[in-house]
Amino acid sequence: MEEILEKLKKAVLEGEDDLALSLVNKALEEGYQPLVLVNQALVPGIRQAGELWKKNVYFQSDVIMSVEAFRVTMEVVEPLLKAEEMADARKVVIGTVAGDMHNLGKMIVVAMLRGAGFSVTDLGEDVPTPRFIDAVRDMRPAILGMGCYMTTTMLEMRDVMKGLADAGLRDKVKVLIGGVPTTQKFAEEIGADGWGKDALDAVGKANELVG
Ligand code: B12
Numbered sequence: 710m711e712e713i714l715e716k717l718k719k720a721v722l723e724g725e726d727d728l729a730l731s732l733v734n735k736a737l738e739e740g741y742q743p744l745v746l747v748n749q750a751l752v753p754g755i756r757q758a759g760e761l762w763k764k765n766v767y768f769q770s771d772v773i774m775s776v777e778a779f780r781v782t783m784e785v786v787e788p789l790l791k792a793e794e795m796a797d798a799r800k801v802v803i804g805t806v807a808g809d810m811h812n813l814g815k816m817i818v819v820a821m822l823r824g825a826g827f828s829v830t831d832l833g834e835d836v837p838t839p840r841f842i843d844a845v846r847d848m849r850p851a852i853l854g855m856g857c858y859m860t861t862t863m864l865e866m867r868d869v870m871k872g873l874a875d876a877g878l879r880d881k882v883k884v885l886i887g888g889v890p891t892t893q894k895f896a897e898e899i900g901a902d903g904w905g906k907d908a909l910d911a912v913g914k915a916n917e918l919v920g
Pocket residue numbers: 769803808809810811812813814815817818854855856857858859860861885886887888889890904905906907908909911
């Protein structure tokens with residue numbers, strides 16, 4: 710692989726965000742296509758970080774640094790990707806449920822999903838039920854992702870499921886949930902389509918859900 714792509718992948722993997730950013734800008738100046746940077750450096754870098762985490766070689770703090778390097782570089786590259794290049798990307802809308810401000814877990818899930826070729830809209834934290842419903846109606850994502858990190862906010866997920874059904878949207882979208890207090894059993898109880906134990910599992914489940 711060309712040296713600059715190799716260096717960029719390594720910078721993402723090692724969470725060197727300033728270095729990754731300057732390499733992205735240099736590569737673009739040298740005429741590299743944005744999609745080449747994404748497919749051959751940024752995504753392989755963030756994927757490898759996830760794999761090292763799974764093998765307990767990386768700590769969570771290492772992954773968070775890789776995610777940050779991936780995020781700042783994607784901010785530069787993503788607007789340059791032509792609509793056609795993203796055409797087959799699968800659409801996900803995700804957010805943390807109402808009353809819940811935790812976002813680190815979701816941030817990692819978002820980065821990993823993007824790394825796996827999903828086109829993700831992050832609604833942020835403390836997202837009220839109607840906002841989830843409107844986003845599904847307006848953006849028509851294949852998957853709605855919800856994160857919840859406290860036992861006290863878990864029931865918000867049930868509320869969103871009811872909101873989807875009431876709006877006649879339940880069969881239009883697959884629902885994938887995650888976050889510390891959630892379980893596969895809880896996902897089944899509220900009628901969600903899938904549960905992700907961690908970010909890698911979230912990607913696996915999302916792939917299964919879009920077939
Ligand atoms: C960091 C943290 C905070 C930070 C949040 C910073 C931030 N920007 O997110 C701060 C300090 C702000 C905070 C605040 C509070 N916190 Co807090 N916090 C934590 C802590 C220590 C770690 C959470 C975390 O980031 N984990 C790291 C991430 C990477 O892991 P993760 O969230 O599990 O995510 C992974 C998976 O769950 C999965 N996943 C996550 N999201 C999704 C989504 C989908 C769709 C899928 C498929 C998968 C998936 O993939 C992720 C990556 O592998 C936990 C304790 C703990 N051990 O969990 C308490 C904890 C969650 N907090 C708790 C509490 C009580 C609070 C406060 C109410 C404290 C207070 N009295 O003010 C406030 C809540 C404010 C609010 N309204 O939300 C409690 C919740 C208890 C409960 N009722 O369940 C916990 C469990 C601590 C405890 N033991 O008491 N908190």
